[in-house]
Each structure stands twice: as C-alpha cells, then as structure tokens.
Amino acid sequence: MSAERPALLGRAPDRGSAGWATAVAHPNIALIKYWGKRDEHLILPRVDSLSMTLDLFPTTTRVRLDHEAGHDEVTLNGRPAKGEKLRRVVAFLDLVRKRAGLTSKAVVASENTVPTGAGLASSASGFAALAVAAAAAHGLDLDATALSRLARRGSGSAARSLFGGFAVWHAGTDSGTAEQADLGSYAEPVAVGDIDPALVIAVVDAGPKTTPSRAAMRRTVETSPLYEPWAVSSGDDLAQMRAALRAGDFETVGEIAERNALGMHATMLAARPAVRYLSPATLTVLDRVLLLREDGVPAYATMDAGPNVKVLCRRADADRVAEAVREAAPAGSVLVASQGPGARLLPGSG
Numbered sequence: 001m002s003a004e005r006p007a008l009l010g011r012a013p014d015r016g017s018a019g020w021a022t023a024v025a026h027p028n029i030a031l032i033k034y035w036g037k038r039d040e041h042l043i044l045p046r047v048d049s050l051s052m053t054l055d056l057f058p059t060t061t062r063v064r065l066d067h068e069a070g071h072d073e074v075t076l077n078g079r080p081a082k083g084e085k086l087r088r089v090v091a092f093l094d095l096v097r098k099r100a101g102l103t104s105k106a107v108v109a110s111e112n113t114v115p116t117g118a119g120l121a122s123s124a125s126g127f128a129a130l131a132v133a134a135a136a137a138h139g140l141d142l143d144a145t146a147l148s149r150l151a152r153r154g155s156g157s158a159a160r161s162l163f164g165g166f167a168v169w170h171a172g173t174d175s176g177t178a179e180q181a182d183l184g185s186y187a188e189p190v191a192v193g194d195i196d197p198a199l200v201i202a203v204v205d206a207g208p209k210t211t212p213s214r215a216a217m218r219r220t221v222e223t224s225p226l227y228e229p230w231a232v233s234s235g236d237d238l239a240q241m242r243a244a245l246r247a248g249d250f251e252t253v254g255e256i257a258e259r260n261a262l263g264m265h266a267t268m269l270a271a272r273p274a275v276r277y278l279s280p281a282t283l284t285v286l287d288r289v290l291l292l293r294e295d296g297v298p299a300y301a302t303m304d305a306g307p308n309v310k311v312l313c314r315r316a317d318a319d320r321v322a323e324a325v326r327e328a329a330p331a332g333s334v335l336v337a338s339q340g341p342g343a344r345l346l347p348g349s350g
C-alpha cells in the first residue's frame with residue numbers, strides 16, 4: 001500500500017477466519033533514531049523516532065495454527081530458530097494468543113532478504129511481517145495503528161515498518177495506566193514535501209553484530225553520561241526534521257539526520273563498557289560522503305546498530321553517490337533504495 005493510504009489490509013480475503021496467513025514487510029531506516037527504552041516489557045521508547053521504509057529487502061512470514069502441536073515451531077531462513085531468536089517469536093505469539101483468546105501453537109516460517117542482525121533493520125521487517133501474519137492467522141481484526149502497537153512489542157523499530165514512505169513513532173507518555181501507555185505508543189505516516197529521497201546502502205559487513213540492539217541500548221541508557229543530553233536534543237531534532245520534511249528542504253533533512261545518528265553513536269561510545277558498531281570501513285565511507293558534499297552533492301550518512309552506512313541523497317544523485325561509495329568500500333556491496341510500501345497481508349491467507 002502507498003504512503004498516502006496506510007490503512008492496512010483493507011478487506012483482506014481471510015478476514016476473521018483463523019488459520020493461516022502470509023505477510024510481507026520491508027525494513028525501515030530511521031533519520032531520527034530510536035535508542036533507549038523506558039519500559040523493556042512493553043517496549044516503550046525514551047524518544048520519538050522517524051524513518052523511511054525501504055523498497056528493498058522484504059521479509060516474508062507465514063503463520064499457521066496447529067491445534068495438535070505441543071509447542072511453537074519457528075524457522076528463520078529455512079533453519080529452526082533456537083535460543084533468543086525463538087524466545088522472542090514465542091513471546092510475541094503468546095501475546096497474540098492472549099488477545100485472540102486462543103491457545104493453539106503455531107508454525108512460523110520467515111524468510112529475510114536482508115542480512116539478519118547486521119544493523120540493516122531485520123528486526124523491523126521481521127516483526128512487522130510477523131505482526132500482520134500472526135494477527136490474521138488468529139482472526140484478530142486490527143487496524144494499522146493497532147498492528148503498529150503490536151509489532152512494537154516484537155521489536156520497537158518494527159512499529160514503523162507497518163507504514164510505507166516516512167513514518168513517525170510516538171514514544172507516548174506515562175501519565176496513566178500501563179494500558180494507556182501502551183495505547184499511546186504507535187507509528188503513523190508522515191507527509192513529506194518534494195524531496196524525492198534515496199538511501200544508498202553500503203553493506204560493508206553483512207555479518208551479525210556481536211551486541212544485539214536490545215542489549216546495546218540498555219547498556220547505553222544505564223551507563224552513558226551522554227545519553228540524557230542526546231535524548232533531549234533528539235526531541236529538537238525531530239521537531240526541526242518534521243518542519244524540513246514538510247518544507248521539502250532536503251539539505252536540512254540530511255544535516256539533521258546525520259547529526260542525530262552521530263549523536264546516537266556518541267552515546268554508545270560513552271557507555272561503560274563502550275558499544276562501538278562503527279568500523280574502519282564505516283569511517284572510510286563517511287569521509288567519502290563529506291567529499292561528495294564538498295563537490296556540491298547533497299549526501300548525508302546515517303548508521304544504526306552495525307557498521308553499514310546508509311547515505312541519504314536525492315534520487316537524481318543516487319547513481320553518482322552509489323559509485324563514489326563503491327569506490328570507498330570496494331569489498332562491500334552497495335544498493336540504492338527508494339521509499340517502499342507498508343506491511344501487507346498476501347491474498348489467499350485463511
């Protein structure tokens with residue numbers, strides 16, 4: 001579905017009939033980062049965040065209820081999920097079962113086309129696809145906002161992958177009950193002016209990170225003296241980002257995105273012990289991005305919980321930017337992403 005029409009699922013053919021469902025979702029890359037939780041159980045973030053959903057790297061997830069099974073069976077990229085990977089999916093299914101008032105175990109098969117755990121947002125596409133497929137398989141009739149809240153419980157960043165194009169994820173407030181806090185934290189689409197953005201993605205290392213995002217942000221909040229100042233300034237960054245997006249002011253959008261990301265990495269570097277995702281290859285790409293700007297090409301870098309770099313530029317400049325990044329990181333692979341669609345159920349589920 002398009003960024004303009006986020007209403008998920010419409011009248012899906014399988015609405016209401018519990019059984020099985022298949023969904024597709026794409027990763028999203030934050031221009032204003034989510035880093036830090038205020039509630040680990042509900043996955044309530046410390047800060048608002050804002051992202052662009054990609055048209056690359058879809059995750060496809062199929063969920064089938066199995067009345068006979070004694071436990072959930074989960075495969076990820078064709079291999080049985082174990083340990084923490086399995087635990088996260090089972091915990092998510094428990095939540096869906098509770099809401100649906102069902103007890104059947106499920107068979108889940110998910111295929112990522114994005115490298116898993118590499119800082120390229122596999123948890124976002126993964127849990128957005130799982131939320132849509134699991135809700136449908138359990139006969140839950142949820143709108144896009146409710147699906148965004150649900151996806152959040154699997155991985156915070158997944159709340160934003162429900163939507164195509166640009167999305168903002170509201171942190172919400174803690175003034176009421178836990179239920180009210182849960183209701184207040186969801187993503188929604190953001191209308192943007194005429195910026196025609198691309199993200200040139202430099203995959204300098206597709207391997208899994210040694211410190212998962214969840215543990216890294218926990219340590220940062222608990223130990224980094226730079227965390228609080230960054231969280232405060234991130235609120236200002238978001239307000240300015242929204243104004244720049246509305247105005248179609250590409251350079252300002254890029255400048256804010258780059259400073260927000262570098263600030264987030266500064267909070268991690270100041271954690272005890274430090275969390276460092278940036279590698280020499282990351283810094284080489286960052287140097288190349290600076291040179292591009294000196295040459296008059298508006299290009300701005302953002303990095304997540306991994307060494308890979310996403311360079312925000314205009315689509316008209318994307319080939320030139322991709323070429324420059326390829327030269328800077330010859331051992332990696334470089335792809336060009338545009339704005340992609342929100343999560344959707346595949347027809348025929350039921």
Ligand code: ADP
Pocket residue numbers: 059076084085086088089110111112115116117118119120121122123124125126127130155211212213214305306
């Ligand atoms: P990333 O940078 O890829 O988002 P994270 O550390 O945030 O890395 O999350 C990686 C974890 O997300 C995996 O170890 C796994 O637990 C979960 N994950 C990734 N893809 C899927 C998927 N398709 N289905 C279910 N869980 C997934």
Ligand code: DP6
Pocket residue numbers: 029030032033034035043049123124154155156157158213214303304305
């Ligand atoms: C740096 O959503 O992966 O990519 O909620 O613990 O699953 P959990 O973390 P996750 O964190 C993403 C952090 C980030 C920034 C962002 O996507 O906003």
Ligand code: CO
Pocket residue numbers: 121122123124155157213
């Ligand atoms: Co993630």
